[in-house]
Amino acid sequence: MVKKQKKFVCQECGATFSKWYGRCPNCGAWNSLVEVETESTKGNKTSLRSLPLSKVEVNNVHRLTTGIKEVNRVLGGGLVPGSLILLAGEPGIGKSTLASQIGLNLAHKCTVYYLSGEENLPQIKLRLQRLTSSLPAKFYLIEGREIAGLENLVIKEKPSLVIVDSIQTVESGVLESQIGSISQIRQIAQQLMDLAKRYLVPIIIIGHITKEGRIAGPKLLEHMVDTVIYFEGDSNHQFRILRAVKNRFGTTNEVGLFTMEGSGLREVANPLTLFSSQLKVAVPGAATGVIMEGDRPILVEVQALVNPTVLNIPRRVAQGISTNKLIILSAIISRRLGLPLGNYDVFVNITGGLRIQEPAIDLAVSLAIVSAVKQKPLKPKSAFFGEVGLLGEVRPVPFINRRLKEAKRLGMERVGVTRPTLLRKLAKTELGY
Numbered sequence: 001m002v003k004k005q006k007k008f009v010c011q012e013c014g015a016t017f018s019k020w021y022g023r024c025p026n027c028g029a030w031n032s033l034v035e036v037e038t039e040s041t042k043g044n045k046t047s048l049r050s051l052p053l054s055k056v057e058v059n060n061v062h063r064l065t066t067g068i069k070e071v072n073r074v075l076g077g078g079l080v081p082g083s084l085i086l087l088a089g090e091p092g093i094g095k096s097t098l099a100s101q102i103g104l105n106l107a108h109k110c111t112v113y114y115l116s117g118e119e120n121l122p123q124i125k126l127r128l129q130r131l132t133s134s135l136p137a138k139f140y141l142i143e144g145r146e147i148a149g150l151e152n153l154v155i156k157e158k159p160s161l162v163i164v165d166s167i168q169t170v171e172s173g174v175l176e177s178q179i180g181s182i183s184q185i186r187q188i189a190q191q192l193m194d195l196a197k198r199y200l201v202p203i204i205i206i207g208h209i210t211k212e213g214r215i216a217g218p219k220l221l222e223h224m225v226d227t228v229i230y231f232e233g234d235s236n237h238q239f240r241i242l243r244a245v246k247n248r249f250g251t252t253n254e255v256g257l258f259t260m261e262g263s264g265l266r267e268v269a270n271p272l273t274l275f276s277s278q279l280k281v282a283v284p285g286a287a288t289g290v291i292m293e294g295d296r297p298i299l300v301e302v303q304a305l306v307n308p309t310v311l312n313i314p315r316r317v318a319q320g321i322s323t324n325k326l327i328i329l330s331a332i333i334s335r336r337l338g339l340p341l342g343n344y345d346v347f348v349n350i351t352g353g354l355r356i357q358e359p360a361i362d363l364a365v366s367l368a369i370v371s372a373v374k375q376k377p378l379k380p381k382s383a384f385f386g387e388v389g390l391l392g393e394v395r396p397v398p399f400i401n402r403r404l405k406e407a408k409r410l411g412m413e414r415v416g417v418t419r420p421t422l423l424r425k426l427a428k429t430e431l432g433y
């Protein structure tokens with residue numbers, strides 16, 4: 001017999017306890033414990049079954065392609081039936097737009113359910129109308145926000161895709177806790193997981209990220225789902241990156257690139273159009289770098305401005321790379337190249353708003369600065385990648401061939417560095433001073 005059991009769940013961290021505490025012993029939050037009833041299965045006499053590997057049947061998964069190449073790529077080929085996918089990102093980044101576009105594409109062929117706890121149906125329809133010229137007949141908006149109701153609909157109508165926007169705004173009647181609370185989120189994720197697995201329907205759940213970059217809800221949400229994809233970007237810029245951080249059905253190295261346009265998200269085939277000034281003339285202070293986002297090489301333009309300072313301590317202002325990196329590279333250039341920057345402000349910007357942590361960008365940043373100091377432009381159609389060390393040496397970085405290939409594809413004729421060299425020498429030959 002199933003026995004009802006009481007336990008206390010922390011609404012901040014999701015830890016459970018058998019008794020109430022004023023302060024959560026796990027995360028230290030005050031007044032965060034809420035009583036919930038669970039069903040104990042202890043004492044249940046069910047037995048498990050053991051199967052030799054040879055008897056385990058593997059069905060060939062038929063992935064549902066979304067019609068958006070960049071999304072398919074990140075998912076490892078398409079949506080796997082029965083998978084639960086968490087699409088996470090900051091508010092306003094375009095999660096609802098992306099999920100809607102996936103749904104609209106599929107709804108020409110098969111039934112798609114879209115449940116939104118955030119917007120009312122007319123609002124959603126208006127958004128969908130912005131995204132497509134012809135609304136597909138098989139796109140259904142679900143009224144209400146109760147997961148049990150959604151379950152009944154799915155069981156009855158067997159849609160091919162369900163989108164839940166967002167997990168923080170739907171509710172499970174099983175628990176009395178507040179919508180958006182940790183215990184609700186956990187319960188809903190569990191119910192959706194069961195639903196997806198039992199009826200082999202892929203379910204995309206949208207989850208908001210807090211300012212600190214965590215999915216609002218416990219980390220355990222990430223553990224529960226099959227796939228976690230993050231939608232990132234800078235809301236001041238157009239480009240968006242879709243990145244898998246967990247994927248039970250594919251690799252996590254693929255990224256998808258989009259721009260947010262007036263009529264929704266558009267796939268980016270040539271990132272250079274996005275990450276460069278596209279000036280037709282060569283200007284001092286610009287250098288093209290080749291960085292990796294997961295498995296994907298991306299060409300970006302680094303811009304540098306070097307100006308006599310009016311302050312006692314010269315400024316180092318970096319956008320798209322860390323200020324620390326800029327301080328170090330400026331010091332290396334001062335010392336190892338004999339170009340003292342002590343009386344100069346140095347500003348560096350990565351065009352397009354991309355944030356880069358990879359050391360491979362060092363070389364392009366350094367050359368852009370030297371080019372700005374010397375007031376000499378780099379040769380056209382050159383791209384660079386390499387890590388710059390404190391000795392003034394340039395070291396090769398991984399994925400050389402992939403970077404070279406992408407640079408060639410985008411029309412670059414000269415690419416450095418594939419062998420160790422000195423920055424001083426390289427800058428002299430590239431800039432001709």
Ligand code: TYD
Nearest residue numbers: 091092093094095096097130261262263264
């Ligand atoms: P949205 O998908 O609602 O973001 P999220 O669900 O992640 O909170 O998109 C938010 C922004 O995108 C909003 O500020 C308006 C803009 N947008 C466009 O620029 N073009 C469009 O076609 C749509 C639908 C939205």
Ligand code: MG
Nearest residue numbers: 095096118165
């Ligand atoms: Mg939204």
